[in-house]
Each structure stands twice: as C-alpha cells, then as structure tokens.
Amino acid sequence: MAGKCILCGGKLRNGICTECGMDNNKTDSAYRSQLNRNQCESAPLTHVHGEENAEPYKKPALNHPRQQERSPSDQDGNTAKKEMGAGTTPRKYTSNNGNTNNTVNFNSYREMSKRPGGTGMSAFHTPRDGSKTGLTVVVIAVLAGIFLVAIGYENRTEESITAEKIIEDPDYQDPFDYQQPYDYQQPYDYPEYTFDPYQYTTKELAPEGENWETDLGAGAYVVGYDIPEGQYIASAGEGMRLEVADMDSNVWFSEYFGENDNEVLQLDDVRLFTGAIVMVNGGGNIHIVSENAQAAAVLTPPANPLTEEITLTDSMVAGEDFPEGTYDIVMATDDFGIVSYELPKEQGMDYGLNFSFLMDAEPSVDYPDYTKEYKNAVLPKGTTVTADGLTVKLVPSARIISEDYQAFYDNYN
Structure with a gap:
C-alpha cells in the first residue's frame, strides 16, 4: 500500500489512485510534464482569450432599459428555454419589460373599423360632434401637467439638485465607464469577514452544568443521547473533521483539523444543543470537553433490535x-x-x-x-x-x- 498519487497525494491500488482515479503507472517524463502544462505556453505573451464570433462590449446607455437593447435574435435558444421552460416558445422582448399580454397591435385595430360589423375602439375613433369638447379637455390636461411639473421642480431636494450638477459637470466621469483604465497594481482591501455559525440561533445554553469529556471516533452521534448538551472545546490531530447539523437551532458548520490553511487545531466555542447531529471523520479521535454539560438530562437510547451482520x-x-x-x-x-x-x-x-x-x-x-x-x-x-x-x-x-x-x-x- 506504499506510494502516493503524484496528482492528489491519495493512496494507490495497483498504481491507480483510489481517490482521483489517476493511473500512476505511466511514469515517463512526457506524461508527468502534462500535469502542469498550460495550454497558453506556446502562445505569445500578448495573446488574448476570447470567444469566436463574440461581439465587442457595448456600454449600456444611462437610464435605458436593457430589454430595449436586445432583440429576440440576440438571445440563444438555451437562454430562452431556461427562462420559459423546455418546450415553450421564447417570450418576445418588448418595451414593456417583455410582457406581450398587453402589447397593442395597432394594425389590427385600424382594420377592425373597416370590416363589416367591426366595432372598432373608442380610443382610436373620435365622434365629429365631440371635437370641441375633446379640444377643451386636452388644453386643460396640458395646463395641469405644466402646473404639476412646476411644483415638482420647486420641491426638488438638495440631494437631487446636487446630483444633477455633478452629472452636468463637463469634468464628470461615469464611475462605471469601463473605457477608463484600471490600476490592477493597486491593492484592494477586502472587508474582513468572520463566520459565526450561531448568528441565526435563538437558543441559549445553561450557564451551569457538569464537567464532561470524551473522545469521539469516526461516526455519527446525537446530542442528548451520546453527548450532553453544552458548550465544548474540541481538539484533534491532522486528518480529522467535525460536522454539526442542527437545522432546528439554525446551526450548521464543518471544520477540518490540521496545520494547513483553513484548518484548525482547536475549536474553543462548540455549542451543542439537544437533537443536533455530530459527525466525525478521520482515523483518530476528536477530544471534546465541557464545563457546563447537561449530563443529568441525557436520555438512554434504545437497544438495537438488529443482530445480524x-x-x-x-x-x-x-x-x-x-x-x-x-x-x-x-x-x-x-x-x-x-x-x-x-x-x-x-x-x-x-x-x-x-x-x-x-x-x-x-x-x-x-x-x-x-x-x-x-x-x-x-x-x-x-x-x-x-x-x-x-x-x-x-x-x-x-x-x-x-x-x-x-x-x-x-x-x-
């Protein structure tokens, strides 16, 4: 059983890796050289990756709906099926955000009034004797609109006026103008994030309890039966993994133990609520210890009714x-x-x-x-x-x- 896979480090059986499936029997230099070969090695340093027949990026117009910028021919069949479901007709992109149910067919309405018995539509057919009344209504509506616009202009907030001045400034630069060069050498400070597996739980552990500790080998355990409820310190060696699944308490996390990146040697705050499933993987043990374990509340699980191996x-x-x-x-x-x-x-x-x-x-x-x-x-x-x-x-x-x-x-x- 000696030897490790040259690709992933897994165990070998007859030269075949049991974890990634790589054939390690091929030990010639040409085979090994392909492991880390880059498809761009033979290309000039100035080459650029791109898709065939790809159209150049076109900056979208400010405050312009994207639905109007695309036609049905711009969208491939796979995308349309994804949005509408397989076996259905892709929807049409129109000026009302893709909704064709209320799209007006003006040609059909013009034809309706010409057909025998056609009722037409009142919105497109004005009686002759109502022309003066209609003109009066239009004049009143125009004057009312001018009055409302004037009120809105006077009631503009200071922020909106400031924004208008900034945009109208001849030196103003669009922050999303992708034509401007970006300094990739300038480091970006990513916000620090710390994962808290208990941020969504509303449960609390009892502050007092008993001192309790044990070693957990590979397997599945249930809090309240195999482990008392409580706050624990967990420690383990290389290769061990601890997973806690407790959807009833809105808690789930998985941690690997070791000295590599994204691994830990000890967890100082492992909160285990009754009913949680604790799963352990690895060849050793995870040692857990608590000072507020609710050992008196542990239930004795039933014996297994099965006996046959x-x-x-x-x-x-x-x-x-x-x-x-x-x-x-x-x-x-x-x-x-x-x-x-x-x-x-x-x-x-x-x-x-x-x-x-x-x-x-x-x-x-x-x-x-x-x-x-x-x-x-x-x-x-x-x-x-x-x-x-x-x-x-x-x-x-x-x-x-x-x-x-x-x-x-x-x-x-």
Whole structure:
C-alpha cells in the first residue's frame, strides 16, 4: 500500500489512485510534464482569450432599459428555454419589460373599423360632434401637467439638485465607464469577514452544568443521547473533521483539523444543543470537553433490535438487500478505499443526501484521514450503500435513536 498519487497525494491500488482515479503507472517524463502544462505556453505573451464570433462590449446607455437593447435574435435558444421552460416558445422582448399580454397591435385595430360589423375602439375613433369638447379637455390636461411639473421642480431636494450638477459637470466621469483604465497594481482591501455559525440561533445554553469529556471516533452521534448538551472545546490531530447539523437551532458548520490553511487545531466555542447531529471523520479521535454539560438530562437510547451482520462487497440497498437500521461499518479485509451511502431522493430533488468516508484496514500516520470503522450509520429504507470494490461488514450498532430511521435526517432539511 506504499506510494502516493503524484496528482492528489491519495493512496494507490495497483498504481491507480483510489481517490482521483489517476493511473500512476505511466511514469515517463512526457506524461508527468502534462500535469502542469498550460495550454497558453506556446502562445505569445500578448495573446488574448476570447470567444469566436463574440461581439465587442457595448456600454449600456444611462437610464435605458436593457430589454430595449436586445432583440429576440440576440438571445440563444438555451437562454430562452431556461427562462420559459423546455418546450415553450421564447417570450418576445418588448418595451414593456417583455410582457406581450398587453402589447397593442395597432394594425389590427385600424382594420377592425373597416370590416363589416367591426366595432372598432373608442380610443382610436373620435365622434365629429365631440371635437370641441375633446379640444377643451386636452388644453386643460396640458395646463395641469405644466402646473404639476412646476411644483415638482420647486420641491426638488438638495440631494437631487446636487446630483444633477455633478452629472452636468463637463469634468464628470461615469464611475462605471469601463473605457477608463484600471490600476490592477493597486491593492484592494477586502472587508474582513468572520463566520459565526450561531448568528441565526435563538437558543441559549445553561450557564451551569457538569464537567464532561470524551473522545469521539469516526461516526455519527446525537446530542442528548451520546453527548450532553453544552458548550465544548474540541481538539484533534491532522486528518480529522467535525460536522454539526442542527437545522432546528439554525446551526450548521464543518471544520477540518490540521496545520494547513483553513484548518484548525482547536475549536474553543462548540455549542451543542439537544437533537443536533455530530459527525466525525478521520482515523483518530476528536477530544471534546465541557464545563457546563447537561449530563443529568441525557436520555438512554434504545437497544438495537438488529443482530445480524451483513457482508457488503459492492452496492446494496437497505430494505431490499438487508434490513434498514443503524449499523457500524467495519473493514473486513486488508484493503482501503471509499465507502459511501446515499439516501433516497425526495420528491422534486435530483439526488438524496450523500455521505462518504475513507476506510483502511490498517490506518497509519501517513494517511490520517482513513478510518477502520465508522459508527452509528443510520440507513433508512431505500438507502444505497456502496463499498467501491471493498469488502466491509455492516455490524448492528449497540444503540439506536429511533426506529423511524428517516427522521434521523430531519436536521439536514
């Protein structure tokens, strides 16, 4: 099992990477040189990327609706289908924001008055005896409009007058004028952002409790049954990952442990509310410790009604090939690879929840993200478990949370 993939660093089986699938048997220099080869190496330094038949960018007119700038021919069929749905006729782009339901067909109205029995439209047909009355109405409407415009001009705010002066200034430059050169050498100060996984929760933890600590290996755990509710400090070594899913409390986050970028060695504020799902991945343990754990409120989970072990070598479906339930997934042979399980997709979804982890019969410090066993995998009816050519055993876990196995994943919705 020695050797690592030259592309991703994953484990090799017969020279094939079990993680990215690359064939590492091809060790000639030409093959390796292609890994980091850039398609632009042979092009001149002044070359520019662009699409064939691409039209040059045209700056949009100020305060001009974009719908008027595009014609139906400017929009390809794929875009039209995306907006209207497959199998429907693309809508026409008109001056009223694309709505053709109220678009007036003036030619049809002119023809209606000429046809025998045509009623015409009063808006386009003025009786002769009402010409004077109509003229009076028009004059009054014009005078009223002038009066309203005068009032609006006098009531302009100072901000609007200032904006007009700025735009009318001959030295004014449009801030969105893309013809102006941009100094790419000038550094841009991005606003500092700190992710707070608890910013949307309204729940609070009890300030007092008991001192409690434990080590969590790879597996799924439920707060209130396996772990007391409380605020924890979590620490772990390289290759470990902690995920907390608690939609009932509006909390979800995932953290990798290690010394690389975007990894941590310790989490000082892990708030676990009753009902949250805590998932651990990796070959070691995550140590959690709390000073306000609600240990007295922990419920004793029911015993697992299943007793039969299942040997799995390829893909099997819960409820069809083996009973649905809660299992520990354990390596059965001297091998390594990926094990995954996917829940049945819900109505209207393209796929269901999917979980995967790296497994190895003999975990080592060289590959700290591989584990030999994954505890408490809840497999509802219809869940497909895939061992990717490995031989693993599904061993009934010591406990379950409920025999409503599908409800276990409500915290992911």
